[in-house]
Amino acid sequence: MDFNIITPVTVKELLGTMKKFQKKKFRFGAGCTDLLMELKRNPEENLTVINLSRVKDPLFTGIKKSAAGFRFGAMLTAHKIMVNEEIRNNFKVLHEAAESLASTQIRQVATVGGNVCTASPSGDMACALVALEADCEILGITGKKGMVPITGFFTGVRKTVLKKNELLCGIFVPAKNKKSKNIYSGFVKIGTRQSMECSVVSLAYHIQADAGGKIIHAGVAIGSSAPTIRFAEDAAHYLVGKKFENISVNERKEFAARVLTYATPIDDLRATAWYRKEVLFNISKAIFENDAKNSR
């Protein structure tokens, strides 16, 4: 494994580097934890890695809260996401996803942008962000920025809508609905071990209810169940109008069945498709059984 590396330190330098390499082969490196492993397995010749870890700009590393929501830079590490009080209190699903990612050491370098752009069907933070219906802030080579909903960001296994002259610079998570008083939010990650797992199947949910407990908005996403992380819109929609605490056993099953319609899992080393569906069904209905217990 050998490659050329370029380390821009400002956004301007970064854009300049991107321009310079438009006709050549390059990859972005954020935390590089996935990238190094990938290049070790499948070395690429004449490759340049544009190292983002030194770009000191709020665009990539800042955290900003506004009435509309929460914006953080793509270069924020999983650790920073995990320890952020704001995120812990308002977007538990993201907090738990960050916490469940790989190991203490990896979380110190792995970034949220990297987790999203890797576009792995098992991406933990990515799955949580889909449930949160986040937007991806994309920086073009001209310096122009644009927004793409994360639900439309992934186009296949390790494929995204990003073009060669674009990169992800930030994530925007919309604030909760104004009427929302109770939030049921969590990330359920299934693997053989308690730690160091790549999910066999995962479920992210962020359900908002009004003061009376009636669900006014829901976001549900599934990981490791299809070529991309999927937003289980129909299942989420099914919940709206119901009282979270009163959802009946049959309704739970109906919800789980709807989640399952988004799952087209495969057999692989870690589990069979049968197992993935079985478990996805079970953990989907379980979110109404005991919210605290089934989140890791």
Added chain:
Amino acid sequence: MKKNLKVIGKPIPKHDARSRITGEAVYGHDIVLPHMLHGVILRTEHPSAIIESIDVSAAKKLPGVVCVITADDVDVNNISYKRDHPILKKNEVNCIRDEIAAVAAETKEIARQALKLIKVKYKIRKGIYDPHEALKKDAPQINKFIGGKFSNKNIAETFHYEHGNLAEEKKKSAVTITRRFTLPRVTHACMATSNITAHYTKTDKKLLLYSSTQVPFLYQRDMAHALKMNPSDIRIIQPVIGGGFGSKLDMYPFEPICALLSIKTGRPVQILYSREEEFIASPTRQPMIIDLTVGADAKGNFTFREINIIKDNGAYTSWGATTPFVIMQAFSSLYKIPACCFDAMAVYTNNVFAGSFRGYGNPQATFALERMIDLLADELGMGKAEIRLLNANEKGEVTGQGLHYETCGHKECLETVIAKSHFKKKKSPEKSGRYKRGIGLASMLHVGGGAKIYRSDGCGTTVKIDPYGFCTVITGSTEIGQGSETVLAMMAAEELGIDLNKIKIINTDTDVKPWDVGVHASRTSFVAGNSLLGAIKILKEKLNKKAAQLLNTNDSYFDYENGNIYLQNTNGGEPANAKKNSVLKKNSEIPDSSFVKLDKVVREMHFGEPNELAIASYFYEPSSKFQDKTFKGNVSGTYAFASQSIEVEVDTYTGNVKVLDIYVAQDVGKVLNPLLLDGQIEGGILQGVGYALSEELLVKEGRILNPNFHNYKMLTAADIPNIHFYPVETNDKQGPYGAKGVGEAPLIPTAAAIANAVCNALAIELLDLPVTPEKILKALAEKEKLKKQTV
């Protein structure tokens, strides 16, 4: 001669822990020799193929490449237990580990680049990956070096054992149960990958190997045979070893290959495995299919066991092929068994070959037989604790196989874990809910005083005391992290009455240390310990003589304490009065007629009459017997027993098993060092939990699918259960201070107990390992289906 032990039994931290936690210890990976080359190995791309041609010309021309070898370049013998394993493969390859060529280059990068330039033309064959397929008449012969010895050309080894009257016992049986158990391929996954540094010096034609072997003297002999050298021209130095667990019992091709590269280049050469290579090219535990039939009479007394085992040997034969020695012992002698008929065969396949792994076949055997005891209990309507207690082994028992239990803690172990885990209260799990709890029991029997499977099971020791009162122990035994150095130092400190920090252990150099069969079979504390005690006894006889002379006495009873030799109070009980005041006396240098300083005695021996050094050597050979042709005989100096009671919680939504509490009682003879003992127990148990629940080397058509820690699921700190350990002391008079071997035992019953607990929780029947979440959900789904059908 019972005296209060001052050092033995104390929780003393590991002798070498400081050097290992500071980065000072030099492991094989850390060795850098002047002018050293880096070796890498080209392995086959296909598990079964004819090699049509090998072209190394381009690799040889790459700048920085010093040497490239293939089978054509070397004159060597086959290696392995059966000498059925060519070091470099020439005409054909038979498993995915097969070595075809090797490169030595100035840097690792160049060596790796050179590998890519070697062109091998293969004619791919259909391999045989199922031992049953290999046994078919029309199957091709897989290993061409062995043949004709057995009824089938693909059989590598067979074992037959029996005792008692099987027909009679079958008749007596009220219940008979037959099941097939399937055991997976798991691997040691030592934290330090395999490594070797070879240094051949052309001037004297001697070969120096820095090798992490656990059997240096057998290794020296095997290496010499492989390379057609004189064993004495090969010197083995064992650098600090990063875990072993049995993986370093055999010599593997990479080791003579590294030696050959050094011989060819006249320069030091180092081979370090990558983690992926470690998963692909180091041995595994034997995968097995065990067909077991057992019986019991109406009262629950066991009547017979009938066992048929097929082991997937892989393409070559390692020491691991002899695991049936241990397996048959579990079947013939764990619990009282009137009749036993045992057959096992190791069958060649094109899979990766198996080796030896902590427990040596016993975890597999114990899984089958302890699962079966639960099935018997269910069938008989008996309690799972009661049936075990009824049949437990006892002190004084001579088993059908001839094992003599001079001490036996089996019953006490069982009773302890049953009581401590409240087994009887917990045995019926709740019926509903997502999370279900269950509890399971299992016991084990293992050799506790070495195992005589080689012509000698002994160990040599030389002890010397220098003129300054420091002691050097030169032991044949090997430290692989288990703490043997510490335990030996403690014994020397205890016996000679000197500080632990005045004791040095020399144990890494075959040119220096006396012979030892190696570190395996939980034997080191027992065999090396007895050897050391023997040497000290001889040394003390010399010292006593001089001490008596210096103290002007005819007495020959002395106590060694505080760096002094005291005249013993021959009236028994407390030593001479002087001792109590010894500190005072020592400081004031008042001559005393009741003691003399140890270092003074040593100096007087040396510089005065009889002009002798304080040095003594001893070789200890355990009293155990080499088994006869029918595998009968008392194969070990003593036997260890253990029981575990394990409570689990199963998530019926996901199939995940959480091991909550493990209660373990083990007959250790005598606790020599509780801190190190705990470490062996806890470490062994977690390997057992991994074997039970998460670990499996996945192989498809001979290829390893998960050669990395990402998908080979070794448990993490976050997965560990609570472990409650209760040592049982039976004080075996054969053992040093009464101690037995402990190293392998803790992992042996764990998987069985966990599987029993899961079955107890869910009322399902599991016959395979590992018990994965998927297998559990499948079993639950099938149970549900059956229920619906019957309703």
Added chain:
Amino acid sequence: MRERMKKVKSVQYPQHEISFILNGKKVSCKTKGSAVLLDVIRDVFELKGTKPGCHEGECGACTVLVDNVPVNSCLFLAVNADGKNILTVEGLLHADGTLDPVQESLVQNGAVQCGFCSSGMAMSLKALVHQYENAHPVAGEIKKGIPSRDEIKKHLEGNLCRCTGYVKILDAAEKLFLNNE
């Protein structure tokens, strides 16, 4: 033949000059852009205490501290160490040969067996100590009190050990914090 050699040699990428603090001393070296910190520490600076367990970020044997936080040095680009403060296990040892309390606790509690994971364990624990020590605000959020056993387990999830079953390591960590209290 020449053609083939060319192919193998491929492109030579530019080297990078990096400087960083290694165990309290400023050091610098030239490195390939693709080099990882582990290889630089072991091969360039010949500090062999940091162990290569997997080179895949899965075992934690190569854990070092970068500005007081634990990282897998096998997945950390050497160029990203430029300007940083790197601490390896060798840097834990005091000048007079006494051990860091983290090391001492691991030794005293029987947490070291084969030792191959031990330096990584020590570094991970050192990072946890930093999180609780006011004296090291660089580590980010400073925590109060002492960590629970579960928190220690979670913190050590990325450090595999094959010998000890982790129990003694957790004991050592707990006692370390109790003694510090």
